Amino acid sequence: MHIIKRNLLKLAATGLVLGVVGASQAFAQTKLDFYYPVQVGGPVTKVIDGYVAKFMAENPGIQVAPIYSGNYNDTTTKALTAAKAGTPPAIAVLLATDVFTLIDEDVVEPIDQFVKTDEDKAWLDGFMPAYLKSAQTEGHLWSVPFQRSTAVMYYNKQAFKDAGLDPENYPKTWDDMVAAGKAVTQKDASGNTTRWGIGIAGNVGSSQWMFGALAAQNGARLMNDEGTETYLTDPKVVEALQYWVDLSKKNGVHPQGIFEWGTAPADFLAGRVSMIWHTTGNLTNIRKNATFDFGVAPFPGHPNPASTLGGGNFYIFKDTSDEQKQAAFKLAKFLTSDEILADWAVQTGYVAPRDGAWKTQTLTDYTAEEPNALVALKQIPNAVPEFSTHENARTTKILNDALAAALTGNKTPEKALADAQTEIDKILKQYR
């Protein structure tokens, strides 16, 4: 009864608003709230405002309010809170890995249900399959890729040269990486390391991403496509963690304990670490601030090279009117057009997830000037989605804690992963 009453009130209110708007304008305006996070430097909010202004100029019937909402976590909290209160944003950029959480909370619409015309289908087919994969589950496509990234290896060519290595010949296997790491590591007279070989970020929030790449390089995967199973006790997965731990424990080429994502670029730029695994989004920063010759390389393999994909997708929310959903879909299509994605890639360093975008003038000019940007593109076919399951926040934290325990030496890799698997099994049981 209460709900009916409230809906009636809402209906009356909508009617009133529409009436007023209708009287003042020839057409009814569809209003959209669009939440997005900012994760990288630069005037990102202004860039987004510019895209949205362009969209509104082309679609006078739609009024979009672009709302900057913190980082990914903040944006997810804000969007879920708003959705639970019955006032969801029409569209939001949220982590690709949040797909199961959003489905379980029943707040998003699958995107493929809006795809009707041939033009829509052509647009959908333009995305790289690797980037769509993480959004496909339960027979639907739940989101479309927007600000996507992938991790690559930045290496200090000068350090390679100093150590007598060929700076153009970057490490292609795990063993190569250890050998190169040993060659470039330097110690001062008292035995303290002044330059490390390699740094792989193991802090909470980054370690699951890096570890996904290590596992994939070893031919293993961390979870299934349905997000209901994890394979942390797989010997190949354990071996991957053992390799990471041994980088510092056995080989002494990696800083001890946990290497921080946030300070990794600064360590690299200061010459304290010669190789870092970091996001493609850092290319502009490193290019601007490096005082030495540096290179960008794809990840090594054991034997097959692999990387992981990260970043955010567009989700369309439930509990909005059909006009709003259609308008939101239109906005998603506009913002993932080849031209916009190409411009977005140049402005931010994200990887454009469409082949078409890489063929635009904007991006061909950019890659001609900065061929390092192409490394990411070449690596994408060999990339796997980031760790993502149901109850993702909890399972990711368990995995993060297990990796930290192994990296700091509190547990052996085998024990840490086995404990994590048991804990995750308890959580995921209800989804199987």
Next chain:
Amino acid sequence: MTSVSTPKAGIITTLGAWLLAFIWISPLLFAFWAAFHPATGASSFDLFAPLTLENFSQVLAAAPFPRYFLNTFLLVSLILACQLVVCTLAAYAFVCFPFRGSGILFMLVLIQLMIMPEILLVENYRTLANLGLRDTILGMGLPYLASAFGIFLFRQTFKSIPKELEEAARLEGANAFQILMRVFVPLAKPTYIAFGLVTVSYHWNNFLWPLVVTNSVETRPTTVGLQVFATVEQGVDWARVTAATLLSVAPLLVAFILFQRQFVQSFMRAGIR
């Protein structure tokens, strides 16, 4: 013997105090240092790195800070004013007008102290959405207009005020409101200042609730605006983050330095540490 050891102990205590104070203030010192140096200098601690104001100009250009300051100021004043009125009246009632069930009611107020506001995020948001107060400064302040901590604190202070003063005022013909304003509030001034400082700094720093409930530049406080510089994905640009942080804490810092003596004395008397 004691005359020798006491100065020694005194020196050790003083040294310890200085050490703790240094550890405590070092993040702020680093922030000062990093904010006035170029980004490359921040991580290497090069003493001869050139000084620069460029970080500040970049930060000011990247976000509408004056507007954010105004919003924070409005929000904090609104909350402080309402909390002072509501908590004073509530505490006064608890102390001077015992009624049936007032004990239980006070217990309920105390229980509220134990509930983290974050748990109520969705419920509060729902209420605000129904009231149509999303994305307004009033809506942002609404859940905080009464403070269980304030009621508790004022009640304790009012209880410690001698009954004789209240009775004397009554004999002089003062009514209940006059007694409150002329006797209780002036005597509780240190508590008011201390509580004011705590609540202002809490709401100046509050982040999650303002972020969730606001959408536009016109309502957002500095903390939410500041977040745009925490570019997690690319690694942290300390120079700009610290410059932005200094800007947003500057008003509080200046106020604290100016009124330092009064604040410290109030805290000593009010017993909050």
